[in-house]
Amino acid sequence: MKARSRDSALVLGVGAALAAAGAAVTATSPFAHTALTVAAVAVCVFLPFAVAAELRSRYPGRLLAVLLIAIGVTYFVRSLAAIDSTATYAPARVLGQFSELLLVWLMLAFPSGRLPRPWSLAIVIVGALSLALLWWPMIAFSAHIPAGGLFILCGRDCPANSLLIADRPSLGSTLESLFRGVGLTVVLATAAVLAARLERASRVMRRIIAPVLIASLLRTTAVAAYLALGSVPAVRALLVISYLGVPVGIVIGLVRGRSYDAAALERLVRGLRARPGPAQLRHVMSNALEDPSLAISYWLPEADSYAGEDGLIVELPGPGEERGVTRVAGPDGAPVAALLHDPALLDHPQLLDALASTAALALETNRLEAAVAAARAGTITAVDAERRRIERDLHDGTQQRLIALRMKLSVAERILGDDGGRARGVLDEIGGDIDAALQEVRAVSHGIAPPVLVERGLPDALAAVAGRTPLRVTVDAEGITRCPPHVETAVYFCCLEALQNVEKHAGAGASADIDLSCDGEALSFVVRDNGDGFDPDAVGSGAGLKNIRARVEELGGSATIAGRPGGGTEVRGSIPLAA
Amino acid sequence: MPVRTVVVDDSLLVREGVLRLLEFDPGIEVIAACGDPAQALRTVAETQPDVVLTDIRMPPTHTDEGISLAHTLRELYPDVGVVVLSQHVSAEYAIGLLDQGSAGRGYLLKDRLHDLEMLTGALADVAAGGCRVDPLVVHALASERGATESPLDQLTPRENEILADIAEGASNQAIADRRVLTRRAVEKHASSIFQKLGLTDDPGGNRRVKAVLVYLAEPGR
Numbered sequence: 001m002k003a004r005s006r007d008s009a010l011v012l013g014v015g016a017a018l019a020a021a022g023a024a025v026t027a028t029s030p031f032a033h034t035a036l037t038v039a040a041v042a043v044c045v046f047l048p049f050a051v052a053a054e055l056r057s058r059y060p061g062r063l064l065a066v067l068l069i070a071i072g073v074t075y076f077v078r079s080l081a082a083i084d085s086t087a088t089y090a091p092a093r094v095l096g097q098f099s100e101l102l103l104v105w106l107m108l109a110f111p112s113g114r115l116p117r118p119w120s121l122a123i124v125i126v127g128a129l130s131l132a133l134l135w136w137p138m139i140a141f142s143a144h145i146p147a148g149g150l151f152i153l154c155g156r157d158c159p160a161n162s163l164l165i166a167d168r169p170s171l172g173s174t175l176e177s178l179f180r181g182v183g184l185t186v187v188l189a190t191a192a193v194l195a196a197r198l199e200r201a202s203r204v205m206r207r208i209i210a211p212v213l214i215a216s217l218l219r220t221t222a223v224a225a226y227l228a229l230g231s232v233p234a235v236r237a238l239l240v241i242s243y244l245g246v247p248v249g250i251v252i253g254l255v256r257g258r259s260y261d262a263a264a265l266e267r268l269v270r271g272l273r274a275r276p277g278p279a280q281l282r283h284v285m286s287n288a289l290e291d292p293s294l295a296i297s298y299w300l301p302e303a304d305s306y307a308g309e310d311g312l313i314v315e316l317p318g319p320g321e322e323r324g325v326t327r328v329a330g331p332d333g334a335p336v337a338a339l340l341h342d343p344a345l346l347d348h349p350q351l352l353d354a355l356a357s358t359a360a361l362a363l364e365t366n367r368l369e370a371a372v373a374a375a376r377a378g379t380i381t382a383v384d385a386e387r388r389r390i391e392r393d394l395h396d397g398t399q400q401r402l403i404a405l406r407m408k409l410s411v412a413e414r415i416l417g418d419d420g421g422r423a424r425g426v427l428d429e430i431g432g433d434i435d436a437a438l439q440e441v442r443a444v445s446h447g448i449a450p451p452v453l454v455e456r457g458l459p460d461a462l463a464a465v466a467g468r469t470p471l472r473v474t475v476d477a478e479g480i481t482r483c484p485p486h487v488e489t490a491v492y493f494c495c496l497e498a499l500q501n502v503e504k505h506a507g508a509g510a511s512a513d514i515d516l517s518c519d520g521e522a523l524s525f526v527v528r529d530n531g532d533g534f535d536p537d538a539v540g541s542g543a544g545l546k547n548i549r550a551r552v553e554e555l556g557g558s559a560t561i562a563g564r565p566g567g568g569t570e571v572r573g574s575i576p577l578a579a
Numbered sequence: 580m581p582v583r584t585v586v587v588d589d590s591l592l593v594r595e596g597v598l599r600l601l602e603f604d605p606g607i608e609v610i611a612a613c614g615d616p617a618q619a620l621r622t623v624a625e626t627q628p629d630v631v632l633t634d635i636r637m638p639p640t641h642t643d644e645g646i647s648l649a650h651t652l653r654e655l656y657p658d659v660g661v662v663v664l665s666q667h668v669s670a671e672y673a674i675g676l677l678d679q680g681s682a683g684r685g686y687l688l689k690d691r692l693h694d695l696e697m698l699t700g701a702l703a704d705v706a707a708g709g710c711r712v713d714p715l716v717v718h719a720l721a722s723e724r725g726a727t728e729s730p731l732d733q734l735t736p737r738e739n740e741i742l743a744d745i746a747e748g749a750s751n752q753a754i755a756d757r758r759v760l761t762r763r764a765v766e767k768h769a770s771s772i773f774q775k776l777g778l779t780d781d782p783g784g785n786r787r788v789k790a791v792l793v794y795l796a797e798p799g800r
Contacts, residue, residue, distance in 0.1 A: 392641065399666065400590040403689055407596030410693035414603050431693070438690050442666065452669050455642040464669035467719055 008053040011065075015049020015072055022079035029082035031153035040240050041079045041151055048072035051247040058254065059347070062113035067106045068247065074099035082153050089159040093145050093152075097135055100183065101127045103246055104190050107216045110250060111208055111347055119193050127186045134179035140165040142172030152231075180227050187220045203290045205344035207260055211252040215245035261351040264288050268355060272362055277369075281362055289355070291342045293323075298367040299335040306338050307370075316340070328356040328363055337363040373556075380555065384449075384486045391449040398441050406434045453492050457482050461492055462514055469499055471529075472511035480516045483523050487575050490555055491516070491525050494548045498527035498571040501544045505531065505569070522557065524574040531568055548573065581608035582706045585626065587619040587633035587648070588612075588664070597632070597692065604699045615639075616648045623656060629706035630660040634689070635672065646676050653679055660705035664689045668719045673712055674788045681746065681791055685711035710746070710791075717792045731794070733775045741768045746791045 023042040052068035078096030108120040115121045194213040222242040226235045271284030286294035297306035297314045308314045317323045324343035328336045453461035459477035466473035510531035552559040557575035588594045594612050601607045613619040635645035649661040662685035673686040685705040701711040744754040755762040778786045
């Protein structure tokens with residue numbers, strides 16, 4: 001921080017010194033000048049340094065500050081043309097013109113400091129070539145350097161051209177016209193590129209570059225006016241103002257960016273106060289940053305990578321790509337999430353820092369919730385698989401053994417024939433016991449994972465249930481194919497539970513309808529009865545109905561139970577197919 | 580001539596039990612015992628038995644291999660009868676077995692394997708091209724329809740005749756020819772039968788098979 005402020009002070013100091021020197025040179029010039037000219041020189045030299053100092057402290061290492069400093073220096077050089085000396089005049093004119101090129105470069109490189117391909121880069125290259133191939137040669141072949149431009153006070157009595165190679169007035173004026181044509185093209189192209197960029201820019205970026213664009217349009221107008229009308233006082237004033245407009249536009253853009261930071265943070269804090277869930281958090285953040293493209297990826301330690309909100313692994317973009325990335329870490333430094341956003345936000349490191357620390361807790365909560373949901377889905381699947389395994393073990397082992405045992409007993413009875421006496425009675429009893437054991441094993445395994453359900457699916461399993469209850473039950477399961485096992489199991493037991501409830505509450509002779517439907521995303525069921533109905537608010541939801549709700553919600557679905565006295569009861573539920 | 584029988588079950592215990600039990604009936608000759616459907620198909624090809632007694636649930640998927648085996652045998656060896664042993668009282672499996680025709684097919688509950696008379700009776704019936712469905716399964720189906728008394732009592736004598744024809748696997752046209760009726764009249768009788776048996780709300784062809792099951796379940800049919 002100290003180094004940075006010392007650095008700024010140095011830039012400001014150099015700027016002030018050069019501005020004072022430029023002003024002194026102008027004030028002591030033998031050519032005609034006013035106090036306003038002196039002041040204008042001082043401001044034009046100093047302002048770029050002042051903005052450069054600010055940029056250096058905000059974006060250290062960016063080319064922008066260097067460009068601004070160079071512009072300040074070239075303006076100082078330009079002011080040296082006010083000295084009545086052949087030694088300084090021509091070099092000042094040659095080098096002073098560089099300020100135009102630097103100005104174009106600055107506008108095109110704002111705010112990143114880079115020159116985007118191909119147009120911006122091409123414009124700067126054309127500008128540089130026009131200086132090298134048209135401007136310098138023109139001076140080399142013109143005894144009288146065409147007057148004009150800012151701070152060129154000598155008019156008709158300028159010092160001799162010390163850089164003259166040969167006086168070829170016609171070549172000189174041709175080169176001058178060419179230079180002016182190319183120069184006008186360059187400023188027009190710059191304005192066009194900036195306008196196109198503004199159109200494409202995100203809202204954040206727009207706030208920042210709009211003032212610079214306005215300055216560049218102003219600058220274009222001034223240059224065009226100068227080329228059309230020559231160096232009349234009004235045009236000169238416009239040139240000064242438009243020149244100053246560029247650094248001023250940069251400053252305004254920065255201030256707007258900063259006020260955006262504050263507003264964004266305020267929106268974020270307000271949004272987070274409502275404790276947004278995983279679904280709303282992205283919305284809150286993108287709202288706060290005014291960046292609709294914002295995406296959140298959560299860190300998955302097991303996968304050693306980030307996953308999007310849909311749970312899919314995400315490859316984070318590297319630096320310099322279309323999307324900016326901000327990593328959010330927990331208090332222990334462990335990664336929590338990564339925000340993918342408009343790269344313009346990278347110019348707001350303080351905002352991103354604040355954002356990351358403000359949202360870290362909410363993000364960590366969401367990450368844990370996502371992890372818990374994933375674990376729960378895994379558990380449900382595992383439990384389901386385990387149930388099926390137990391059922392299979394019971395069937396293949398215990399049931400077969402009991403059946404074989406029962407047959408052996410039958411064999412024993414036949415061997416004994418009619419001679420068994422009292423033993424026959426005991427064998428009969430054993431037979432009855434084995435039958436009872438078989439039935440119990442079957443009931444248990446059926447309660448764990450009904451084989452009809454496992455093997456033939458919901459429609460058949462529910463038809464079988466319908467057959468077992470004393471109610472008249474119709475099942476409409478048209479078009480229902482196989483669904484994930486855990487969904488089938490849940491819907492099966494929910495319908496079973498609902499039917500048992502109907503049996504208990506709806507009264508004798510009630511009938512019920514079961515409707516299944518599947519839209520490809522969720523399996524839905526409706527169990528309706530025509531019984532006496534009940535008021536769910538009055539008796540509270542029965543234990544059975546509570547079980548239905550718990551079972552459905554455990555799988556990320558929802559269930560409603562509605563009933564009116566006299567109108568029957570309706571249980572509705574829906575379970576997403578994807579865990 | 581004893582009924583030449585192939586036994587198919589993946590449980591060695593059950594296979595051995597069946598063999599030992601069937602030894603008591605000279606009317607049944609077990610010519611082979613297999614542990615899975617593939618082996619059963621090879622054995623049937625070699626031995627041309629009268630009937631196959633097969634478990635329903637076997638490798639590889641442990642679901643309804645026995646029924647698939649019955650369907651395959653219907654195509655390859657239509658004269659070979661198949662009795663499927665099942666743990667499922669639900670009629671859905673029996674319907675699955677019979678939906679390609681009930682001739683030479685039987686569906687017994689495995690729990691009652693020890694009942695030698697019932698088992699040998701079913702094997703002999705099915706070997707002769709008949710159809711046997713465990714009364715418990717049909718009873719479950721009947722109670723599914725909410726019927727407490729014999730549903731057949733509600734049928735007219737004519738409807739009983741036609742149900743018997745349906746049970747033999749005759750089409751409506753065949754019944755019309757046999758009973759000297761118009762086809763439309765047979766269809767009317769049939770839908771009246773389904774209605775009386777409480778089979779109105781069943782989709783598609785299952786109705787016919789279920790009617791057959793109800794008919795088969797009646798003692799003294």
